Amino acid sequence: MEAAEHGLADRRFAGIDIGASRTKVVLLDDRKQMLGNAVRKTGTDFGETADRCLDDALGAAGCDRRSIKAAVATGYGRKNVAFITETAKTEISCHARGCYQLFPEAMTIIDIGGQDNKIIKLDAAGRRISFKMNRKCAAGTGAFLEEMALRLDLPLERLDGLAREAAGIVELGSFCTVFSATEVLGHIRQGRAVPDIVKGLFLSVIKRVLEMDSLVGSVVMTGGVVAHNPFLVDMAREMIDNPVRTPEHPQLTGALGAALFALDAASHTEPDT
Amino acid sequence: MAEDKTPPRLKSAAEMGRIMAEYFKELDAAAKDGSRKIAWCTSVGPAELLQALGFLVYYPENHGAMLGATRMATDMIPAANAIGYSPDICSYLTADIGSYLNKKTPLTKAFGMAGPPKPDVLVFNTNQCRDVQDWFAWYAREFDAPLLGVYTHRNIGDIEPHQVGDIARQIENLVEPLEEIAGRKLDMADLRRAVGLSRQCSDLWKAVLDTAAHKPSPITFFDGTIHMGPAVCLRGTEAAVDYYQKALLPELEERMANDVAAVPGERFRLYWDGMPIWGRLRDHSKMFADLRTNVLSSTYCNSWIFTALDPDDPFGGMAKAYTELFIVRSDAAKEAYIQRMLDFFKVDGVIYHDAKTCPNNSNCRYGMPQRLETATGIPSLTINGDLNDLRLVSDEQNKTNVEAFVEQLEEGR
Ligand code: SF4
Numbered sequence: 001m002e003a004a005e006h007g008l009a010d011r012r013f014a015g016i017d018i019g020a021s022r023t024k025v026v027l028l029d030d031r032k033q034m035l036g037n038a039v040r041k042t043g044t045d046f047g048e049t050a051d052r053c054l055d056d057a058l059g060a061a062g063c064d065r066r067s068i069k070a071a072v073a074t075g076y077g078r079k080n081v082a083f084i085t086e087t088a089k090t091e092i093s094c095h096a097r098g099c100y101q102l103f104p105e106a107m108t109i110i111d112i113g114g115q116d117n118k119i120i121k122l123d124a125a126g127r128r129i130s131f132k133m134n135r136k137c138a139a140g141t142g143a144f145l146e147e148m149a150l151r152l153d154l155p156l157e158r159l160d161g162l163a164r165e166a167a168g169i170v171e172l173g174s175f176c177t178v179f180s181a182t183e184v185l186g187h188i189r190q191g192r193a194v195p196d197i198v199k200g201l202f203l204s205v206i207k208r209v210l211e212m213d214s215l216v217g218s219v220v221m222t223g224g225v226v227a228h229n230p231f232l233v234d235m236a237r238e239m240i241d242n243p244v245r246t247p248e249h250p251q252l253t254g255a256l257g258a259a260l261f262a263l264d265a266a267s268h269t270e271p272d273t
Numbered sequence: 274m275a276e277d278k279t280p281p282r283l284k285s286a287a288e289m290g291r292i293m294a295e296y297f298k299e300l301d302a303a304a305k306d307g308s309r310k311i312a313w314c315t316s317v318g319p320a321e322l323l324q325a326l327g328f329l330v331y332y333p334e335n336h337g338a339m340l341g342a343t344r345m346a347t348d349m350i351p352a353a354n355a356i357g358y359s360p361d362i363c364s365y366l367t368a369d370i371g372s373y374l375n376k377k378t379p380l381t382k383a384f385g386m387a388g389p390p391k392p393d394v395l396v397f398n399t400n401q402c403r404d405v406q407d408w409f410a411w412y413a414r415e416f417d418a419p420l421l422g423v424y425t426h427r428n429i430g431d432i433e434p435h436q437v438g439d440i441a442r443q444i445e446n447l448v449e450p451l452e453e454i455a456g457r458k459l460d461m462a463d464l465r466r467a468v469g470l471s472r473q474c475s476d477l478w479k480a481v482l483d484t485a486a487h488k489p490s491p492i493t494f495f496d497g498t499i500h501m502g503p504a505v506c507l508r509g510t511e512a513a514v515d516y517y518q519k520a521l522l523p524e525l526e527e528r529m530a531n532d533v534a535a536v537p538g539e540r541f542r543l544y545w546d547g548m549p550i551w552g553r554l555r556d557h558s559k560m561f562a563d564l565r566t567n568v569l570s571s572t573y574c575n576s577w578i579f580t581a582l583d584p585d586d587p588f589g590g591m592a593k594a595y596t597e598l599f600i601v602r603s604d605a606a607k608e609a610y611i612q613r614m615l616d617f618f619k620v621d622g623v624i625y626h627d628a629k630t631c632p633n634n635s636n637c638r639y640g641m642p643q644r645l646e647t648a649t650g651i652p653s654l655t656i657n658g659d660l661n662d663l664r665l666v667s668d669e670q671n672k673t674n675v676e677a678f679v680e681q682l683e684e685g686r
Pocket residue numbers: 334363364365366401402403404405630631632633634660
């Protein structure tokens with residue numbers, strides 16, 4: 001029936017990933033095509049930010065809220081968006097779902113976020129074998145790079161370009177963000193080139209994540225830090241034997257997974273007849 | 274109708290509260306009027322011998338756990354750090370010594386006591402760790418009280434007769450100095466009696482914990498950590514035997530008969546390895562109940578099962594019981610044990626608690642979770658935290674980890 005077909009075609013599914021640092025929204029149609037997305041700084045009012053971010057994504061997709069048939073929230077603030085959905089899934093499940101949609105194979109996901117890192121292993125059928133989050137410490141996360149950029153008096157966006165320019169590399173010895181900062185200041189005093197130091201910071205991030213777990217299958221790198229510092233992926237590729245992939249939108253895989261879960265849930269409750 | 278996920282309370286808790294209060298009152302009175310000698314003992318030290326010699330036995334680890342459970346520990350620990358006891362060592366030790374230095378104790382609110390009872394002697398067994406020895410040594414200096422100890426073998430695979438023989442001799446060697454402090458001779462009949470009661474308590478405690486094998490389980494690990502009080506502090510006495518025999522075990526059996534679940538709607542059954550996070554017992558109990566997941570068995574609660582205790586061979590039985598203990602065993606022996614438990618309790622997943630300040634009870638640091646996952650196919654999760662120092666606990670990280678783990682179990686179904 002035409003009307004029913006029209007109704008189905010209008011169905012939108014939202015994934016809302018409220019990370020500690022950034023909020024991400026992905027809108028899908030029922031063919032799993034991404035219609036729109038948005039990213040905002042999370043700030044302190046999770047609900048408000050998610051609300052606005054959802055509007056941004058709807059604007060980009062050219063549709064309104066009434067078209068949203070189901071939504072799933074994920075991330076640190078996943079329980080704070082009752083205005084749109086009560087359904088929450090952890091970011092671990094959502095990253096896994098999102099990445100498997102993009103790369104349907106056995107893989108290890110390395111997600112480097114603003115405040116935490118995750119390693120998630122999936123088998124060839126997309127089933128989760130194991131996962132690990134970083135321990136209580138910010139070493140190896142976006143927060144580490146932010147702190148270092150501050151110490152070097154550099155805007156965050158410049159790190160990637162600087163690391164690419166490096167002729168050499170200044171390796172850091174410490175796990176600890178604060179001790180690393182002291183080390184970095186020492187290197188500056190000794191007149192080491194800033195690009196070499198920045199490349200050393202990237203190396204430190206990669207080392208911190210690689211020591212979290214072993215790798216199986218291909219490696220899929222995601223997260224805001226990866227999205228904004230693609231050179232990090234180039235460096236990781238040199239260090240890892242497994243094939244390394246990145247999605248087109250590395251920061252959005254969690255939100256994408258959440259949207260896919262929303263679509264699953266809707267198709268369970270309203271089977272396409 | 275929305276399902277009620279609140280775990281039902283065990284009614285026996287009131288009776289347990291009563292006998293624990295009596296125990297502390299007796300200790301407090303004896304400390305004040307000197308009517309009985311008081312021995313401080315490590316939780317798996319030679320308590321039966323001390324009881325047979327007429328000592329009232331006080332367990333500082335229990336006090337450590339109370340400091341944790343009342344969330345006082347984190348404020349006490351810095352005082353011990355400041356006098357040279359590192360924030361990286363046992364946070365029972367640092368919380369307990371900090372509590373002494375600050376003159377603040379949960380015993381005041383719970384039992385009206387100004388502080389722990391002063392010791393006439395302190396007796397440790399290093400079977401669990403070296404920290405207990407340092408901990409007791411500090412108080413021995415502080416109170417100028419004698420310090421005695423049993424030095425255990427470590428990394429034990431199969432128990433060898435020479436190990437049991439050695440520990441039995443060490444315990445026997447305690448008799449003379451203890452007799453002197455007690456001011457009386459050891460009557461072997463008293464020792465047999467204490468060992469017999471301790472064994473009975475241990476058998477009953479095992480029966481209590483084994484009820485968790487029932488589907489659905491009538492008990493949780495969190496219940497276990499509370500209801501183990503008598504098994505730790507009152508073993509060797511009739512009060513503990515009575516409590517388990519007449520109150521707790523019948524209540525659990527009744528739950529089993531009526532299929533009353535400790536976690537209503539139990540979907541997943543988990544095993545916990547490592548220490549509890551004392552300051553988060555209630556939150557964790559609720560968090561798992563909300564996920565309709567029961568953490569129902571643990572290495573920790575099982576550690577007070579001493580099946581080798583034998584009234585006919587008191588020294589040999591004590592030596593064997595305190596050497597069979599999980600914590601002193603080799604990784605291979607520990608793994609075989611955990612495998613048996615996973616099987617017996619029909620477990621879907623394992624949680625390892627990596628407690629920052631207790632490497633002795635953190636079994637996940639040398640690849641054990643990975644080896645056991647390979648051997649059993651049962652998935653596991655490691656959470657980072659601590660028994661007492663809440664500065665080392667990230668609730669948000671733990672919550673996400675646990676929820677993600679339960680989602681993983683759901684996907685696997
Ligand atoms: S076993 Fe761990 S918690 Fe117990 S006393 Fe020793 S270090 Fe402390």
